[in-house]
Amino acid sequence: MAKYLARALRQEFAASQAAADPRGRAGHQSAAASNLSGLSLWEAQQILSVSKLSPKEIQKNYKHLFKVNNKSVGGSFYLQSKVVRVKERLDE
Structure with a gap:
């Protein structure tokens, strides 16, 4: 009986994990990156006002925000350091 209970618990755990993350395996990488920087990719794009992940556009907006937030x-x-974190997130 203990063997069946253990198997049922493992199956239930696996099912709950799958249900909790509908994005699949690729989502784990994105979530991990977001946890490291504290920002989602979407948030970082919104802060730098970039619609695409164009390195040229990111760099241009980063330089502007970094410059205007210079002490x-x-x-x-504080805001300048946040801009740096946003750039790091987009560079990942």
Whole structure:
């Protein structure tokens, strides 16, 4: 009986894991990257105002936001560091 209970628990656990993640295996990589930086790819794109993952557009918007948030011109070091994290997330 213990053998059947253990098998049933394993099956239930596997089913609940599959139901909890409808994105499949590729979603695990995206979620892991998001957990490392704290940002989803969508959030990072919204912050830098980029619709595509065009390196040229990302770099242009990154430079602008980094420059305007420079502390020496009255910007915020906190926001500047967030812009750096966003760029890192998009570069992943």
